[in-house]
Amino acid sequence: ANPNTVPWTPPSFSATDVRIAVTARDTQGGEGTTLSDAFEVDSTPPLIQGRLPAPNAVNVPRNARVQVTWSEGMAESASGAANTFALQRVSDGAWTAGTVTWSADATQMTFAAGVLLDPTTAYRVLVNATARDGSDPGNPFATTDSWQFTTGSIADTTPPTIQTVAASPTTQVAGADVSIRADVTDDIGVASVSARVVGPSFDANLTMVSDGGVAWYANRSYATPGSYSVVVWAIDGTGNAASRSAAFSISPPPIPAPTGVVVHVLGDGTIHVIWSPVAGGTIAGYNVYRGLSENGPFTKLTATPVPSSGPLFYVDREAQPGVTYYYVVTAVDVGGNESPQSTPASGGLPGTAPSQPVDYTLPILAAAGLGVAAVAVAAVVWRRKKKSA
Structure with a gap:
């Protein structure tokens, strides 16, 4: 062991890319320096960003849960301990027993009382400065916090109403964001909204964020093409839950057009078209097209794509001398999807372009007709001469 x-106590700053440079010097004056891996320094104390039931709320259901939303991930064992968080009956100071749970990102703490709260009774929520964030050793909560609410006479059994759920866009390319959005209402208050997304090699619960009013959303990207299902879950302040489904699909990312297309004219009367490979493991092959103008139209020359695993060239053996041809290349992935066409490259065999073929059909027929007529006339003349003799 070294x-x-x-020991080093970081000064009061926050950054995610901190490195430590260590320099060692030997007795001869030689030295060497190395840098540590990047790490985060967090000097920002956590803040409470949400309280449920709201401060001074009245007619709170007797089965209501107390929820604290923090500005960052918290140290769960310290911040949810009995000496840090408590629910107290105001009239006599009695503490209410219950259980504490946390969201996956440790930013939302929920306290559920072990029994129904007393009817029409004032309660006080207390959060002490012993709460701290998830850094090491943890920035403490800067102050204490408390608020009160008053219960009503009944428990809430009505779940939230999820009015709409939609994924936007419903079809997205791999690597780009899909926004899952939902409009949720509740007679008491919405505590949390989440979306379970299931697709190819993907199964995750996403925490949805309030967008003001009834709107909630969760944005993220998906790497694997295919169909994805979404189930949005909404939970109110008493634990009642509702769900609603949606779906979206992810398409393969656009295939880039090949580059580096070059045309070589060979002395054997053929034209060779070569190009650079398109990066990516899903490219199956390439198609080659030919036209008489750089703007097309282009006719496909390859009956099947040139395999990406082999030499990337195509030999045009049908080119005519004296004609300038324009060639473009496209990439084809394993699913048969084709890229845009490359920039055209041109070339042509030396020589004179063949003239347009002449249609001799009518002159030949006319000559044939004339010959027949001449024979007929000759036959008539011969017979007349024979008769006069």
């Missing part, structure tokens, strides 16, 4: 340890 016996050289130096």
Whole structure:
């Protein structure tokens, strides 16, 4: 083990890319320096951003849960301990027993009382400065916080109403964001909304964020093409839940057009078209097209794509001398999807372009007709001469 340890207390700043440079010098004056891996320094104390039931709320259901939303991930064991968080009956100071749970990102703490709260009774929520965030050793909550609410006479059994759920866009390319949005209402108050998304090699619960009013959303990207299902879950302040479904699909990312297309004219009367490979493991092959103008139209020359695993060239054996041809190349992935066409490259065999073929059909027929007529006339003349003799 390295016996050289130096304690260091970071100054009051916050950053995610901190590195430590360590320089060692030997007795001869030689030295060497190395940098540590990047790490985060967090000097920002956590803040309470949400309280449920709201401060001074009245007619709160007797089965209501107390929820605290923090500005960052918290140290769960310290911040949810009995000496940090408590629910107290105001009239006599009695503490209410219950259980504490946390959201996956440790930003939302929920307290559920073990029994129904007393009817029409004032309660006080207390959060002490012993709460701290999830850094090491943890920034403490800067102050204490407390608020009161008053219960009503009944428990709430009505779940939230999820009015709409939609994914936007419903079809997205791989690697780009899909926004899952939902409009949720509740007679008491919405505590949390989440979306379970299931698709190819993907199964995750996403925490949805309030967008003001009844709107909630969760944005993220998806790497694997295919169909995805969404189930949005809404939970109110008493634990009643509702769900509603949606779906979206992810398409393969656009295939880039090949580059580096070059045309070589060979002395054997053929034209060779070569190009650079398109990066990506899903490219199956390439198609080659030919036209008489750089703007097309282009006719496909390859009956099947040139395999991406082989030499990337195509030999045009049908080119005519004296004609300038324009060639474009496209990439084809394993699903049969084709890229846009490359920039055209041109070339042509030396020589004179063939003239347009002449249609001799009518002159030949006319000559044939004339010959027949001449024979007929000759036959008539011969017979007349024979008769006069």
